[in-house]
Amino acid sequence: MPLSPDEAGRFADLLEKQADGLVARWAELVGGSLLGRMSRPELERQTRDLQKSFQQALASGARDLTDAEAGELRAQLGELSSNRARQGFSANETAVSVFALKQAVIELLGDTADAQALRGYVAFSAFVDGAALFTFDSYVRVREALIADQAEQLLELSTPVVKLWEGVVAVPLVGTLDSARAQVVMERLLQTLVETGSPHAIIDITGVPAVDTQVAQHILKTVVAARLMGADCIISGIRPQIAQTIVALGIEFGDIATKSSLADALRYVLGKNSYKVVGANRTER
């Protein structure tokens, strides 16, 4: 049941005349649920802004939240929920900030309200519900954007390629290896091989919590691609449990060298390049 024009006008008047009392009661209702995580003046400022937007939207004859007249209000609500989402408030707490207006208004109407006023109130209530749902929607959207950003940052952060020795680079893999990450790792490793001209690469999987057939497939692809380019790959950091899983799953690493630790892998590569690791103060015998 949308608001009729004169009902909207009446509520706009009410919001304007009783502004101070309404904002105080409204902020009080919201403050209870926020449990002191937001300062009182800050909350009152936000509430007052909201009250003004509601009042303007109603006064200009908005019958529904999707009307052009309610554009200002929508922007205000969107900003409120995106701020709340970034500050770590829950979606519930954000929606309550709007719902509380209903209780504050019915308290103002009090016992004097007749049937006509109550009918108006029901329409007004539907309007506020729409507004609260809108905040919920924008809250979720902001949260999803945040999660997507973080996933991207994680992707960038977690795949360094480090140089261990002249002609030897290593990729310490940390965390679960899904297709997207495997792709990034593969591209970055191959690119580094070309840039540095390193004929040896060590893929260290100490930080990978579990190896299933898919993860193994990704690693194998990387090794084969590196071979095609003329570089040799070694897999290191295989923990005992992972070794058992690999055998149990029947994954074949073929003729790819596997070592239990990064140190072993480095020693192996140096040995292949005719280096020999000798303690500095040990006398040659």
Added chain:
Amino acid sequence: MERVPVLKIGDILLVSIQIDMEDQVALQLQEDLAERIVATGCHGVIIDISTLDIVDSFVGRTLATIASVSRVLDAETVVVGMRPAVAITLVELGLSLPGIRTALNVELGIEMLARSRAETEVELDDEDDADQAAVTTS
């Protein structure tokens, strides 16, 4: 039709492919290279594909054929400078270019040829010793 130049540097023939590898170009290169190996008596071939964006199955097979032909003519072939994107595509297609030796760049390719040449020469020396030993005992 465009042709890929074959350069002789010391004991090595260097082929740097800088045009699109159409099928006809690939076949022509295969013929030219066989002739040049015989004409120059080189023992190493380096094929640089660092400017190639696309390596399809035909080019892959031609490279493998070139490697086999050169081996018959006693020349080792090394394919160098494959781009990461090309390598990834080949792996995704399941083409692992069997029988082709690869190196990251021309420099490492030359080193690889020098190393394998040194190994075969050591083997030759051993054979000479064995022959002499056979002569002395008889």
